Amino acid sequence: MPKRGKTYKEAASQIDRNTLYDLAEGIDLVVKTARAKFDETVEVHVKLGVDGRHADQQVRGAIVLPHGTGKEKRVLVFAKGDKAKEAESAGAEFVGAEDLAQKIQAESWFDFDVVVATPDMMGVVGRLGKILGPKGLMPNPKSGTVTMELEKAISEIKAGKVEYRLDKTNIIHSPIGKVSFGSEKLTDNLNALLEAIIKAKPAVAKGQYLKSVTVASTMGPGVHLNPLKISFH
Secondary structure: OOOOOOOHHHHHOOOOOOOOOHHHHHHHHHHOOOOOOOOOEEEEEEOOOOOOOOOHOEEEEEOOOOOOOOOOOEEEEEHHHHHHHHHHOOOOEEOOOOHHHHHOOOOOOOOEEEEEEOOOHHHHHHHHHHHHHHHOOOOOHHHHEOOOOOHHHHHHHHEEEEEEEOOOOOOEEEEEEEEEHHHHHHHHHHHHHHHHHHHHOOOOOOOOEEEEEEEEEEOOOEEEOHHHHHHOO
C-alpha cells in the first residue's frame, strides 16, 4: 500500500467507511474533503448485480450530463466527403479516413478523447480494434459514436456526454464533473447518470441491481452511498 499523506488522512477522518450515505450528503462530503491544489475530477463507481460476460446482461450507453463534465473533449471523426465537411464545421478537432488510421497505427498517436465514425467507415476503423478497444475508444452504435448524424454527435460530446459501460468486474466508472461545480450540480449529474444506468437494467438481471455506489474526487477518499435509497420513478 502506498503511504497516504497527511491531507488525505485528514480528509478520510471525516468519512465513516462503514456508513452508507444518502446521495446529497455523500456528494457534500466529497466536495468538502477534496484538498488538492488543482480542480479535482469527481468520479462515480457503480457495481452492478449482473454478469457482463453474457451478452444479454451487458449494460452500456451514453448520456449528456446536465452540467457537462468540466473537461474539454477532443473529437476525432472518421468520415469522407460531405460528412467530413459536416464534422469539421461541427467542431471536430481531427477529421479524416485512412490517413488518420495510418497515423494511429504507425505513430501510436492518441491526441484525442472520443472517436466518432460514419457507418461506411467502420471497415477502416475496425482494423484499429486492437489499438482503440483496450483504451475504450472504439466507436459503437449503442453509445451514438457510429452515426450519420455527426453534427448532433459532436455537439453532444462537447456538451458533456459520457459513455458508461461495464468493466470486467461488472463496475461502471464515470466522471460526473469537477469539485468546483459544487454539490448541487454534481448531485444533478450523478442523478442523471444513475437514472440512465437503472433504465438500462437488463431484463434478465435478478436480485439487487445496484450493488454498491462509491463517489470520490481524484485525490480524495471514497464515499459509499446507500444503493437501496437510489430509485427513480
